[in-house]
Amino acid sequence: MKKYQLMAPGPTPVPSEVLLAMARPIIHHRTPEYAALFTEVRTGLKRLVQTRQEVLTPACTGTGAMEAAVANTLSAGDRVIVVNAGAFAQRWLAIARAYRLQIVELAAPHGETVPAERVAEAVRANPDVKAVLVQHSESSTGVLHDVRAYAQVTAGIDTVLIVDAVSSLGIADLPMDAWGVDVVVSASQKGLMLPPGLGIVALSDKAWRANARSTSPRFYLDLAEERKYAEKNEARFTPAVSIMVGLREVLRMIEAEGLANVFRRHDRLSRATRAGAEALGLRLFVKTTPSPALTAIEVPAGVDADRVVEGFATSHNITIDGGRGPTKGKIFRIGHMGYAAETDVIIALAALEQVLADLGQPVDFGASVRAAQKVFVVGS
Ligand SMILES: *Cc1c(COP(=O)(O)O)cnc(C)c1O
Numbered sequence: 001m002k003k004y005q006l007m008a009p010g011p012t013p014v015p016s017e018v019l020l021a022m023a024r025p026i027i028h029h030r031t032p033e034y035a036a037l038f039t040e041v042r043t044g045l046k047r048l049v050q051t052r053q054e055v056l057t058p059a060c061t062g063t064g065a066m067e068a069a070v071a072n073t074l075s076a077g078d079r080v081i082v083v084n085a086g087a088f089a090q091r092w093l094a095i096a097r098a099y100r101l102q103i104v105e106l107a108a109p110h111g112e113t114v115p116a117e118r119v120a121e122a123v124r125a126n127p128d129v130k131a132v133l134v135q136h137s138e139s140s141t142g143v144l145h146d147v148r149a150y151a152q153v154t155a156g157i158d159t160v161l162i163v164d165a166v167s168s169l170g171i172a173d174l175p176m177d178a179w180g181v182d183v184v185v186s187a188s189q190k191g192l193m194l195p196p197g198l199g200i201v202a203l204s205d206k207a208w209r210a211n212a213r214s215t216s217p218r219f220y221l222d223l224a225e226e227r228k229y230a231e232k233n234e235a236r237f238t239p240a241v242s243i244m245v246g247l248r249e250v251l252r253m254i255e256a257e258g259l260a261n262v263f264r265r266h267d268r269l270s271r272a273t274r275a276g277a278e279a280l281g282l283r284l285f286v287k288t289t290p291s292p293a294l295t296a297i298e299v300p301a302g303v304d305a306d307r308v309v310e311g312f313a314t315s316h317n318i319t320i321d322g323g324r325g326p327t328k329g330k331i332f333r334i335g336h337m338g339y340a341a342e343t344d345v346i347i348a349l350a351a352l353e354q355v356l357a358d359l360g361q362p363v364d365f366g367a368s369v370r371a372a373q374k375v376f377v378v379g380s
Pocket of ligand 1 (some may be wrong): 210
């Protein structure tokens, strides 16, 4: 028997109290019981997203919520800026193309970011630009983009800032209203430690004004319709009832820990993972600001990173993930988001030492664990 550990950069493990809540008999969504749940979830989500806006919960994955953001704020022919430094940014590009938008692409190599100054220049050069589309945490590379600085660029102009926060909501601080982010998009299966299937999306007043102008076709993901129902505390269609039940539990857990402490925990886990990797002489892939959701690690010359991922799976029953596109075979990614604790990082690092040794690499056993433990002592 090998105990299973899910340490991918999503989906992430679901706490047993949440699984148990979701295992109870399904409730109907037009009952007082569901109404009470929806009230609690709507209030909790506003606190989590740090907004006074209604936070909508369409039954779809993160990509569905990304598409909803585009379909509800933009129209064919609109010009948008896409900050592209990874696989999830390419998804923005694909959605923008599907909606026939004109794209100004600001590209950076994987592992890097696009400075806000470049976004500001692009906005100045394209005064008709309707939206800036970015990731907060680019999960394919492990970079945290400077959304706060991007928001300063779009403040005071009509351009909306649309942020994919799928791997940052409940992981890294993103105060939507305080920073002036116009659309926050997320999903259930990352920091929110739930099964996949629930999208999360909130629009600022500016984004709702853009919504009123937008002529893109939409029906299932018509967010203005969704909001009408949510404000009456009603579901427009059958909601993802089981995930909503789990979400109520998750919001209670986050509330009990304290949102600031949740961010501190993720920061500590990511610092410890980085310290552990470096203690083994491995290089971190991200040279700018790393996302606290995951750590991307380069392999020594002559090692295929996919063999590391395979070693985790076959020898230790731990799921991590490899690189995508240009980083395939060059990096592996360890997720430490959501239901993740210090001991999980210790397990992952100990397994990493074992896997590297199995691949014939010289390993100073215990070095990475020691480095992480030191972070946990002085950190906290
Ligand atoms: C996981 C993820 C998504 C969403 O993907 P789905 O599979 O559609 O849920 C989007 N953006 C980022 C940054 C992600 O990490």
